[in-house]
Amino acid sequence: MKLWKYILIRVLLVIPTLLVLLSVVFIVLRMIGDPITAMVGMKAPPNVIASLREEAGLNKPLYEQYIDYLYNLFTGNFGTTMAVDHRPVLDVIMDRFPATLELTIAAFIVSVLIGMLTGIMGGWKRGKLDASVRIYSIVSYALFIPWFGLLLQLVFGVYLRILPTGGMADAGLAPPRYTGIYVLDSLIAGNLDMFISSLKHLILPALTLGIVLSGVYTRLLRNNMIDILGQEFILAYRARGISDSKILLHSIKNAFIPVLTMMGLQFAILLTGAILTETTFSWPGLGTMIVERIQYTDYTAVQGAVVFFAIFVAIVNVIVDIIYAFLDPRISY
Amino acid sequence: MSGEELLKIKELKVHYYTAKGIVKAVDNVSLELRKNQFLSIVGESGCGKSTLAHAIPRLVRPPGKIVSGNIFFENKDLLSLSDEDIRKIRGHRIGFVFQDPFTSLDPLERVGDQISEVLIEHLKIEKKDAKERAMELLNEVGLTEDRYNYYPHQLSGGQRQRVAIAIAIALRPSLLIADEPTTALDVMVQSMIMDLLQSLIKKGMSIFFITHDIALASERSDEIAIMYAGKIVEQGQTSRIIAEPMHPYTQGLMAATPDIWERKNVTSIPGNPPDLANPPKGCRFHERCRFAMEICKEKEPPLISLKGRKVACWLYSDENGRDN
Amino acid sequence: MKPASHGLFSRLISRLSKRFAGWRTAFMISGLSIVLSFIFIAIAAPILTPYDPTKGSYNVLLPPSAEHPLGTDSLGRDLLSRILYGTRTILIILALSTALSISIGLPIGLISGFYKGALDRVLSFVMDSIYAFPSLLLAIVIALMLGPSPLNTAISIAFVYVPTYFRMIRGQTLSIKSQLFVEAAIASGTRTRTILIKHIMPNLLPTLVVIFSINAADTILTEAGLSFLGYSVVPPTPDWGYDLYMGRYYLLSGYWWLSFFPGLMVVLLSLGFALIGEALGDIYNPRK
Numbered sequence: 001m002k003l004w005k006y007i008l009i010r011v012l013l014v015i016p017t018l019l020v021l022l023s024v025v026f027i028v029l030r031m032i033g034d035p036i037t038a039m040v041g042m043k044a045p046p047n048v049i050a051s052l053r054e055e056a057g058l059n060k061p062l063y064e065q066y067i068d069y070l071y072n073l074f075t076g077n078f079g080t081t082m083a084v085d086h087r088p089v090l091d092v093i094m095d096r097f098p099a100t101l102e103l104t105i106a107a108f109i110v111s112v113l114i115g116m117l118t119g120i121m122g123g124w125k126r127g128k129l130d131a132s133v134r135i136y137s138i139v140s141y142a143l144f145i146p147w148f149g150l151l152l153q154l155v156f157g158v159y160l161r162i163l164p165t166g167g168m169a170d171a172g173l174a175p176p177r178y179t180g181i182y183v184l185d186s187l188i189a190g191n192l193d194m195f196i197s198s199l200k201h202l203i204l205p206a207l208t209l210g211i212v213l214s215g216v217y218t219r220l221l222r223n224n225m226i227d228i229l230g231q232e233f234i235l236a237y238r239a240r241g242i243s244d245s246k247i248l249l250h251s252i253k254n255a256f257i258p259v260l261t262m263m264g265l266q267f268a269i270l271l272t273g274a275i276l277t278e279t280t281f282s283w284p285g286l287g288t289m290i291v292e293r294i295q296y297t298d299y300t301a302v303q304g305a306v307v308f309f310a311i312f313v314a315i316v317n318v319i320v321d322i323i324y325a326f327l328d329p330r331i332s333y
Numbered sequence: 334m335s336g337e338e339l340l341k342i343k344e345l346k347v348h349y350y351t352a353k354g355i356v357k358a359v360d361n362v363s364l365e366l367r368k369n370q371f372l373s374i375v376g377e378s379g380c381g382k383s384t385l386a387h388a389i390p391r392l393v394r395p396p397g398k399i400v401s402g403n404i405f406f407e408n409k410d411l412l413s414l415s416d417e418d419i420r421k422i423r424g425h426r427i428g429f430v431f432q433d434p435f436t437s438l439d440p441l442e443r444v445g446d447q448i449s450e451v452l453i454e455h456l457k458i459e460k461k462d463a464k465e466r467a468m469e470l471l472n473e474v475g476l477t478e479d480r481y482n483y484y485p486h487q488l489s490g491g492q493r494q495r496v497a498i499a500i501a502i503a504l505r506p507s508l509l510i511a512d513e514p515t516t517a518l519d520v521m522v523q524s525m526i527m528d529l530l531q532s533l534i535k536k537g538m539s540i541f542f543i544t545h546d547i548a549l550a551s552e553r554s555d556e557i558a559i560m561y562a563g564k565i566v567e568q569g570q571t572s573r574i575i576a577e578p579m580h581p582y583t584q585g586l587m588a589a590t591p592d593i594w595e596r597k598n599v600t601s602i603p604g605n606p607p608d609l610a611n612p613p614k615g616c617r618f619h620e621r622c623r624f625a626m627e628i629c630k631e632k633e634p635p636l637i638s639l640k641g642r643k644v645a646c647w648l649y650s651d652e653n654g655r656d657n
Numbered sequence: 658m659k660p661a662s663h664g665l666f667s668r669l670i671s672r673l674s675k676r677f678a679g680w681r682t683a684f685m686i687s688g689l690s691i692v693l694s695f696i697f698i699a700i701a702a703p704i705l706t707p708y709d710p711t712k713g714s715y716n717v718l719l720p721p722s723a724e725h726p727l728g729t730d731s732l733g734r735d736l737l738s739r740i741l742y743g744t745r746t747i748l749i750i751l752a753l754s755t756a757l758s759i760s761i762g763l764p765i766g767l768i769s770g771f772y773k774g775a776l777d778r779v780l781s782f783v784m785d786s787i788y789a790f791p792s793l794l795l796a797i798v799i800a801l802m803l804g805p806s807p808l809n810t811a812i813s814i815a816f817v818y819v820p821t822y823f824r825m826i827r828g829q830t831l832s833i834k835s836q837l838f839v840e841a842a843i844a845s846g847t848r849t850r851t852i853l854i855k856h857i858m859p860n861l862l863p864t865l866v867v868i869f870s871i872n873a874a875d876t877i878l879t880e881a882g883l884s885f886l887g888y889s890v891v892p893p894t895p896d897w898g899y900d901l902y903m904g905r906y907y908l909l910s911g912y913w914w915l916s917f918f919p920g921l922m923v924v925l926l927s928l929g930f931a932l933i934g935e936a937l938g939d940i941y942n943p944r945k
């Protein structure tokens with residue numbers, strides 16, 4: 001089948017993409033300046049810096065470092081953290097990754113739901129409603145995540161006192177670890193209190209990130225809807241006596257397909273937002289991990305986390321492309 | 334010609350409200366169509382043919398609006414029906430085929446499903462039965478049943494137009510409106526599609542056919558209406574009009590049609606059609622007419638009956654509306 | 658009938674007014690007035706406030722009052738002064754980073770789109786890969802390596818937006834190159850440099866303006882994000898994102914103004930550019 005060939009090629013294309021991303025990370029982390037000095041600060045004693053450099057493997061010639069770096073990554077060796085715990089970096093990342101995944105998936109759902117709802121309404125109804133939809137898309141795009149998050153904390157956490165302002169669960173209600181995704185783990189454990197606690201902690205961060213990202217979907221869907229509704233096949237549907245509700249469904253389907261191609265890129269923005277959201281809500285994910293490890297001068301951990309982000313982004317983009325290929329019959333492989 | 338009356342359009346006006354002004358795309362058009370009749374509307378691009386066709390099942394979209402007139406179809410006044418009632422007539426009693434089969438089918442739905450959908454919508458039948466019927470329809474328009482699962486982009490232009498016709502005739506409408514259904518296709522395919530349309534007359538349908546090609550219209554239709562700048566200027570039995578075109582515009586159209594059998598000189602009509610937002614006073618054709626008289630610039634000619642047809646031209650009537 | 662309007666000027670006006678019809682006008686006017694007010698604030702900051710934004714006092718954590726309209730922060734500094742001077746910081750970084758991204762993205766986009774071929778494919782691939790990477794993370798790492806300063810922040814942000822400029826410029830160049838007048842110039846043997854500078858560059862200007870206004874909204878948010886995480890300018894330089902971060906610790910105790918006002922400024926300035934971008938995007942892309 002042609003489709004399978006396309007998928008295979010798309011999967012193989014990940015390798016050069018990854019190579020570019022990993023090289024960029026390498027260049028940035030090793031060639032712009034001295035990473036250890038950058039993290040420790042200028043005032044550290046020279047012998048401390050020297051031993052840290054030694055530990056991070058920064059004393060070899062650059063090309064050797066590059067080969068080591070790629071070799072280690074492709075064999076799945078992310079090194080050992082240099083501060084606090086001295087554990088394998090990948091273990092530390094895997095501790096934190098589920099929290100980021102939980103937040104981003106929840107925020108993604110929120111943003112797509114809100115974006116689709118508003119965008120479709122604006123494109124279908126036009127008029128005054130459309131104007132407010134357009135304004136919504138611009139304002140939500142301009143929202144600054146920490147500020148919006150703090151506003152929500154202030155309203156729901158400080159004044160109304162109905163939702164927690166940080167963390168993933170109340171003390172004593174953290175579920176046993178199966179997947180690391182609290183909402184899921186509490187369900188697996190079959191503990192309702194734990195589930196409610198983790199859900200309550202998820203609401204504000206997911207809303208913050210989700211609403212800020214929804215504007216892009218709103219805008220895209222609105223424009224696509226208007227575009228599609230003006231096309232002749234919609235008039236043809238009307239000429240066939242098809243009911244408005246069915247025409248709406250057809251036009252949503254058509255308007256949604258191009259949005260899918262955007263989702264891969266949108267995912268990078270989602271992760272950027274996740275770093276800020278995690279910091280705002282003390283959410284123990286990869287974003288806060290990077291910020292912490294920079295403070296500990298933990299070079300290998302920072303590098304590992306950045307590389308992990310790169311791999312994650314590359315894989316998500318492939319998945320989105322493959323889903324797209326399945327959904328759009330017109331795609332030429 | 335005998336036969337029961339199926340469609341009667343009376344003094345129809347359709348305007349587009351644009352930034353440039355009001356475009357009178359259909360201006361006082363009256364027409365009749367009987368059962369089992371093939372009527373062609375012929376005119377240059379922009380004269381309001383599509384607008385007229387869209388107006389019948391009330392498909393005119395903003396900024397367009399049906400301003401006045403009546404459309405009687407199967408003894409119903411279409412313009413006074415509720416939105417829900419007109420929707421039940423569309424696709425069921427009136428089929429519609431668009432000019433461009435590339436854009437008139439949903440690119441994301443299998444063509445067979447698009448046929449089934451219209452059957453399910455109007456007949457409320459099971460999906461399985463609809464599918465069976467859709468396959469029969471595919472056969473009827475000359476496609477094999479395996480095309481059911483094809484997407485529009487996997488079919489050729491002619492095949493797509495066959496699908497569009499299958500959808501339009503799925504519910505055996507009494508009226509089929511076809512808006513330049515062959516313009517986007519090559520000549521061989523064009524004549525096959527025309528054969529298909531003509532065969533529908535025998536199945537009890539009437540055809541409201543739009544074209545800019547008077548030769549095509551004369552080959553296929555029982556009756557011809559010539560449209561110019563939103564108005565009908567000449568209308569009657571095809572054989573009579575072709576044998577003796579009376580309106581100078583009709584004559585011009587015929588002179589502009591190449592004929593491979595007779596080596597005549599093709600002469601195009603000088604000038605361009607008028608701006609419909611700002612039509613000229615009097616007869617709308619007078620600026621391009623070689624017989625133009627004083628009165629043509631002042632007064633609109635009435636549509637009068639003469640020699641087995643209707644014609645609107647001052648050459649054939651005097652100011653009192655009497656025949657010369 | 659309306660009298661036909663003559664003259665280039667009146668025609669221009671009528672065309673503009675048609676293009677700016679309705680909501681677009683509203684977006685454009687509100688966006689421009691926001692951005693212009695911020696520029697005014699940046700210039701007139703010393704006139705607008707009597708306080709030094711970096712000098713502390715014992716009047717810590719005062720709520721908004723007549724003396725301190727937005728209150729004071731945890732070091733007793735007047736919050737209004739910090740916010741007004743903070744406008745300078747962010748606008749300088751915006752200007753610097755934009756100049757940098759354009760001066761890199763424009764030439765390589767131009768060359769890539771004009772010559773095509775293998776170089777173009779490699780460049781496009783690299784740029785697309787970077788484009789898909791979370792921008793803030795990249796900026797954090799670069800800013801970290803370079804150390805905190807307005808110029809370094811501008812460099813790290815500029816790096817993030819080079820792919821955006823590259824992609825748009827490349828696409829535009831491709832489409833301009835295929836237009837008749839450029840093809841004619843190429844066929845008649847005009848020198849490549851002349852074609853690039855005389856024919857293609859001027860036609861890129863509208864695109865640049867549109868990308869700039871959309872990017873500016875994003876740049877503001879990225880800078881604020883960087884400084885919120887502590888990787889932008891060194892304290893006590895007034896900086897909205899950093900002030901927001903510092904105020905966050907007092908939020909739960911009810912000192913809401915510390916974070917609220919700096920964040921509001923970020924949102925307003927970003928909104929101003931986003932509004933202009935929306936209006937311009939509509940004009941150059943009149944796909945309704």
Ligand SMILES: Nc1ncnc2c1ncn2[C@@H]1O[C@H](COP(=O)(O)OP(=O)(O)OP(=O)(O)O)[C@@H](O)[C@H]1O
Binds near residue numbers: 378
């Ligand atoms: N949506 C619209 N808005 C404004 N004016 C319109 C619109 N649609 C059509 N018109 C105008 O109405 C007039 C008639 O258009 P119409 O499409 O009915 O012509 P036509 O005879 O079908 O032409 P063609 O042969 O090109 O299809 C034209 O002058 C056209 O400019």
Ligand SMILES: [Mg+2]
Binds near residue numbers: 382383384512
């Ligand atoms: Mg037409």
